[in-house]
Amino acid sequence: MVDQNQTMYILDTSNYRVLKWNLGGTFGTVIAAGHASGSALNQIGTSYAMCFDNQNNIYISDNGNNRVVKWINGNNTVGQLVNLFFLFE
Secondary structure (H helix, E strand, O other), rough: EEEEOEEEEEEEHHOOOEEEEOOOOOOOOEEEEOOEEEEOOOOOEEEEEEEEEEOOOEEEEEHHHHHHEOHHHOOOOOOEEEEOOOOOO
């Protein structure tokens, strides 16, 4: 995902984190999770989607833990549980 300032946001599924990469930058900054795979609110599991609201809070669809987690803009320490979801077969 790229915003109006050409800042790139990367859902790094293999490393269980979200990175912010500024235009021209030489490295990214972890802005959500990044504490290995897990179910604590400072972690995410396998994730395939994220979106932002109008305050630049991040919502991560955490498939590995059957939940959606919200990370408040500027807080890269811990997320908030938004919703649990269950798959029925």
